Amino acid sequence: MATPVPVMDDISIAALTADPYPSFRRMREAASAVWVSDARINLVTRFDDIMTVERDHGRFASTNPGSLMNKVMGHSLMRKDDEAHQVERKAIEPSFRPGVVKNHWTPVFDAIADRLIDAFVESGETDLFGSFAAPMASLCLNEMIGFRNVAWQDLAAWSQALMDGVSNYGTVPETATRAAAASDAIDAAIDAVLDRYRDRPDATILSSMLHAEHAHSIEQIRANIKVIIGGGLNEPRDSILTTVYGLLLNPDQRARVEADPKLYRPAFEEAVRWVSPIGMYPRRVTRDTVLGDTALKEGDQLGICVGAANRDQSRFSDPDAYDVFRDRGQHLGFGAGPHFCAGTWVARQMVGEIAVPKLFDRLPNMQLDDDKPARLSGWVFRGPVSLPVRWEV
């Protein structure tokens, strides 16, 4: 018998931001959906329920008239379903295919990683957030989009402003203003380069959008580039840091991975499961229905907490542990269903094959800095915000 959504009014956004996992566990144990008063949304935290949601977009839609994301970025493919979504998704695919990533983007990413490490390799210490992960993700994204003359710091600031705007469930006015300014700056950066790809198609995302079978309109280009700037920067940045952090916290695993570089790839997948960079995203209930043990009403807003599902004990043994060698199984770090992360293969290559292995190769005996502990933050988006390390020079 399905019961109404239980209310939890003792879970604050501040507590979720500091460490969401104890709260996620309570929610998983309580019901299929839980109303968290401070976040003003019904949170779905169990693995099997999220699979149900992602396989049934008739009942659980991505389209959302009141979407904060539509307000901040325009109506992107992330908030469309079915045919409308598929057409735009297909348009960008050529830039993201694993073969294109391997053959076209890998040398570009390789050079960026080496250049960044060159700048601090002699210093013996650094905070990998600012010196490596953030510029790595930003510079690679800059290349993939096809921007020219955009500083990585600007792209990173735009991405942060958009993400803050999208996760602004508390509706802070300055956050909305900053997001709007970032949106305008991105439109200008697109306008500055778009024409160069009309006659000269290449592997960039802007070029793919222009030359697709169903070419993007300018509104579609703007909205989808913003989604890609939001989703293409924080996530590789955070997963670089989380993978390094997981390996540095677990010297035995690190030794085995360093001895067999093929293991960097599962080390990356496990990092994305352990601390999923996108912890929560929304869906909308289209009609009165039941999810698991909980009755939902038409119009209910759901927060799909993949960060919680990836620690579901019914699915993963010892789920709070970082374990490169756990049984291979599906995680939800890239989502599931038709909105499965388009950048999955880019991230696998950029993070798991290039950024993380290069750091371990080039920074001998890299260790966490005992005097400056790493800090992690966030629940809608989560990752290290500071990762100070030392090594031998």
Place this chain on the structure above:
Amino acid sequence: MVRITFIQPDGSRREIEAEPGDSVMQAALAHNVEGITAECNGSAACATCHAYFQEDRLGGLDAMAEHENDMLDFAACERRSGSRLSCQVKVTDALDGMTVTLPEMQ
């Protein structure tokens, strides 16, 4: 209905009756056939519904798009001449009696 036989890596066989119009991936999931993950539920983005179709009957299947062709090179198990992403193959009468072998892992 269209009869499709799935063969597991251990050699065990199971025949299902698939609904025309579904993809082979959807038909397998609907009958709880083991060995297909289908993380992206049919978007050709994850390569976790890889399967080996009967090589002498590939001509009767939907043609392979460039994207699927690229993705198959990155499936967890080796690509062979019968390799397809089962989400991109529609169930039609041409598949009746087809055998589909599942890889060791997705």
